[in-house]
Amino acid sequence: MNILACIKQVPDMAGHFEPNEAGTWFDETGLTWRMNEYDTFAVEQAVRLKEQLGGEAEVTVVSVGPARVVETIRKALAMGCDEGMHIDDAEAPERDPWQIASMIAGFAAGRGFDLVFTGMQSEDRSSAQVGVLVAERLGIACVTGITAFEWQDGEITVEREIEGGRICSIRLKSPALLTCQQGLNSPRYPNLPSIMKAKRKKLTVMQPAEVGLEEPKVSSEKFRPHERKSAGVILEGSPAELAVQVLDILETKTAVLGKGGAR
Amino acid sequence: MKLLLVGECRDGRLATETAELFGFSARLDAEVSMALVGSADDLPAFDGRLYLANLETYGEFSSDVHKRLVLAAVEREQPDAVVLLHSSYGWDLAPRLAAAMQSAQISGVVGLDDDGYVVESCNGKMLRTVTPQTPVAVLTLQPGAFEALAMDGQPEVIKLDTSTESAIEFVGCRQPEAGIDLTRAEVIVSTGRGVGNAEQVALVEALASALGGEVGASRQAVDAGWLDRSRQIGSSGQSVSPALYVACGISGAIQHLAGMKGSGFVLAVNTDRDAPIASVADVLAVADVAEFLPALTAALEKR
Numbered sequence: 001m002n003i004l005a006c007i008k009q010v011p012d013m014a015g016h017f018e019p020n021e022a023g024t025w026f027d028e029t030g031l032t033w034r035m036n037e038y039d040t041f042a043v044e045q046a047v048r049l050k051e052q053l054g055g056e057a058e059v060t061v062v063s064v065g066p067a068r069v070v071e072t073i074r075k076a077l078a079m080g081c082d083e084g085m086h087i088d089d090a091e092a093p094e095r096d097p098w099q100i101a102s103m104i105a106g107f108a109a110g111r112g113f114d115l116v117f118t119g120m121q122s123e124d125r126s127s128a129q130v131g132v133l134v135a136e137r138l139g140i141a142c143v144t145g146i147t148a149f150e151w152q153d154g155e156i157t158v159e160r161e162i163e164g165g166r167i168c169s170i171r172l173k174s175p176a177l178l179t180c181q182q183g184l185n186s187p188r189y190p191n192l193p194s195i196m197k198a199k200r201k202k203l204t205v206m207q208p209a210e211v212g213l214e215e216p217k218v219s220s221e222k223f224r225p226h227e228r229k230s231a232g233v234i235l236e237g238s239p240a241e242l243a244v245q246v247l248d249i250l251e252t253k254t255a256v257l258g259k260g261g262a263r
Numbered sequence: 264m265k266l267l268l269v270g271e272c273r274d275g276r277l278a279t280e281t282a283e284l285f286g287f288s289a290r291l292d293a294e295v296s297m298a299l300v301g302s303a304d305d306l307p308a309f310d311g312r313l314y315l316a317n318l319e320t321y322g323e324f325s326s327d328v329h330k331r332l333v334l335a336a337v338e339r340e341q342p343d344a345v346v347l348l349h350s351s352y353g354w355d356l357a358p359r360l361a362a363a364m365q366s367a368q369i370s371g372v373v374g375l376d377d378d379g380y381v382v383e384s385c386n387g388k389m390l391r392t393v394t395p396q397t398p399v400a401v402l403t404l405q406p407g408a409f410e411a412l413a414m415d416g417q418p419e420v421i422k423l424d425t426s427t428e429s430a431i432e433f434v435g436c437r438q439p440e441a442g443i444d445l446t447r448a449e450v451i452v453s454t455g456r457g458v459g460n461a462e463q464v465a466l467v468e469a470l471a472s473a474l475g476g477e478v479g480a481s482r483q484a485v486d487a488g489w490l491d492r493s494r495q496i497g498s499s500g501q502s503v504s505p506a507l508y509v510a511c512g513i514s515g516a517i518q519h520l521a522g523m524k525g526s527g528f529v530l531a532v533n534t535d536r537d538a539p540i541a542s543v544a545d546v547l548a549v550a551d552v553a554e555f556l557p558a559l560t561a562a563l564e565k566r
Contacts, residue, residue: 013386013514014535016531025384054382066418097358097368114401124385127370128349129358140518141430142326144355157434164500165439165492168324171432183486183508198494217367222392226383227536232529233544243558246530247566250545254528255452256474256507257566 001057002111005081006104006118006131007039010064011070013123017147019223025094026124035072038119040187041078041180045149047080052151058082058115064103065092072201078190078200078205084203086220087211097125098217101133106212115156116177120145128179135177143170145181156198158193264291268306268464269333270299271352272323273466274436277305280348282411285309287346290375298336298423300329306418312340313418324352324433329426330359333556337364343401349403349515357403366394371517373408387517387539406498407521442493443477444501445559450476451505453523454490456483457512457533458517464489466556467511474565479503481513497522512552515540532556 009030011017020105035043043061050057061081063069066089067166073084087103089095108116116138119132128144134140147167148159161183189197235245251257268284270277277299285307288295296312306313314336321328333356345351349371365467374381379394380402411521426437433496445451452471454464464484471478480490482497496503499520504525511532513519520543523529531544532555541547548555 011385012386013388015388016384016537025391026389027378028417052333060491097363097370120277126382126386127368129361129370132355132358134361142359143431145351160351161499162324162436163278163498165495166274166436168436169434169503170324171434176430178276182482188511217395217397218369219379219394219395219396220391221379222390223384226388226390226539226542231434232541232547234541234547234549236549239550239554239558242550242555243562246546246548246559247562250507250528253545254507257563 001053001115002113003049003057003059004108004113004116005039005043005061006077006116006134007043007061007063007072007076008036008119009063009069009120009196010036010122010124017225023223024221033068033072035075036104036119038180038182041182041184042075042117042119043079043081044187045180049115049151050080060085062087062104064089064100064105066090069182073203074198075190077201077203078195079082079188080194083201086203086205088205089208089213093222096216096218096220097127097133099128099151099214101130101137102214103208103211105134105137107206108119108134108253111133114174116140118177118179120179120181127156131177136179138175141175141176142178144174144179146178147181147183149178149184193200193253198260264293264344265340265342266273266291266293266295267336267340267345268295268297269345269347269353269356270297271348271350272318275302275318277301277307277352278348279294280390280391280406281307283404283406283409283415284346284348285412285414286410289410296336296340296342297418298333300332306420308414308416309418310416310441311418313420314339314423315420316423321427322433325429326355326359326431328425328427328429329356330363332423333360334363335423335425344400344402344560346402346404349441353403357401361401364399364401365397366399366401367397368401368403369393369395370403371405372402373405383517386514388537405517407517408522432473435448440493442491445479445494445496445503446478446501448503448505450479450507451479451503452473452476452509452511453479453481453496454484454511455513455522456487457514458489459512460483460490461487464555466552466560470509470560471526472558473560474507474509476505476507481516510540510544511556513540516544545564
């Protein structure tokens with residue numbers, strides 16, 4: 001069994017974002033980097049499947065990005081992936097989903113992956129396209145946003161949660177690509193021995209041209225804060241001061257305090 | 264401009280957000296047609312061509328079959344753009360269409376700009392304008408971003424058919440377990456990831472109790488196992504409209520906002536003043552949940 005996990009390194013979303021000079025994306029100054037959360041579910045599921053199969057499975061982790069993404073690939077290796085592939089592309093943060101998919105599919109084609117796990121979307125671009133585009137290019141089955149996964153004798157059963165909290169069950173066969181949603185699993189925190197071991201695992205570097213980088217399908221500009229119309233009052237201060245101010249506002253602006261609460 | 268809209272059915276019914284596809288088309292003053300896997304007794308009302316495939320034959324979710332059906336409509340209509348909702352159906356289907364059409368896809372459109380489509384980035388904190396570089400584009404619209412247009416008219420129905428051969432087998436859907444009904448609560452105090460850990464949910468419960476309200480949760484808080492899924496608020500949980508909504512440590516993902524936008528007064532407690540929840544909050548208290556909630560609870564109890 002040959003498994004591929006696809007990961008992206010993204011900034012911590014609690015950081016403060018400023019446009020870059022061209023206004024096409026964010027300036028990286030001051031941001032801290034980590035694995036895209038949806039991709040942590042992908043890595044965890046890949047490693048769990050390998051553990052279930054006990055030794056007959058190998059997990060490769062691939063990431064497209066500048067030199068800094070090696071750190072995130074090492075994290076995935078520490079979580080239990082066997083081998084890393086870094087597609088070294090300094091321009092990756094501004095490439096569109098079509099281009100990223102062209103490289104991942106270019107790498108995966110002909111390598112015989114039985115299962116590919118990706119995040120459902122990235123937290124920074126949120127396109128939810130790359131996984132499906134890779135599957136379409138590879139001509140393999142694909143289900144997006146899975147919240148449960150089961151493998152039994154070559155048969156895959158997944159669940160996806162849809163609007164209104166309904167949960168749908170879907171069966172498919174490998175080769176397949178699955179994009180992973182919150183709720184699928186709780187990704188492990190690697191311990192020190194795993195982190196040390198990960199440093200010795202094989203990590204190969206490839207260039208975008210070698211894996212078939214294509215031209216973009218979209219252009220992106222005017223990166224800017226999402227200023228919303230109805231922004232209210234912002235209060236700061238010590239917890240006790242804030243509590244007094246907030247209570248005062250609730251008393252004057254809402255009717256809930258006098259009524260004794262919920263119906 | 265010529266748009267091919269892709270409608271969707273959920274649980275056998277035409278999804279209500281379909282009206283937002285028409286709202287979007289009206290903003291662009293576009294000529295519209297629609298492709299739909301639906302049933303003849305629940306058709307969208309509009310004047311235009313409706314490419315209809317039978318829901319019973321092709322099912323609600325069968326991505327590769329639906330892809331072939333929509334592509335057949337694209338072939339006949341030759342639209343400038345194919346427009347879907349950014350729903351569990353649309354985000355799954357759209358890239359399959361874009362791949363087949365070798366076209367640009369723009370996901371989660373929330374607005375229109377002179378030269379392109381506006382989308383959110385960085386968990387909703389930022390916006391950018393994206394412009395297709397291909398003659399035809401595939402767009403998915405963020406639910407709630409465009410006004411629903413009252414539907415009116417009589418479509419000209421054109422039947423669509425394809426083989427039902429599929430790489431995936433849809434087994435079925437189950438309804439969520441019935442739990443607490445938050446839709447009629449007057450006060451909801453909601454738990455997000457910023458609450459920190461399961462123990463601190465007690466602080467949220469104490470505040471809810473002091474306010475005489477119910478406890479709600481974001482998807483993250485439910486996935487972390489802090490609260491039961493029946494308390495989840497958002498597009499995959501309950502849609503609520505309390506007089507007072509207190510969002511504790513909730514960043515405000517668009518899916519969460521969709522479920523609480525009907526609230527009367529919104530108090531947000533968050534350490535990040537840039538968090539998207541600030542956009543819908545009447546008051547944002549920039550504070551740590553662990554420190555502020557006990558202070559507010561104590562102040563309420565002293566009244």
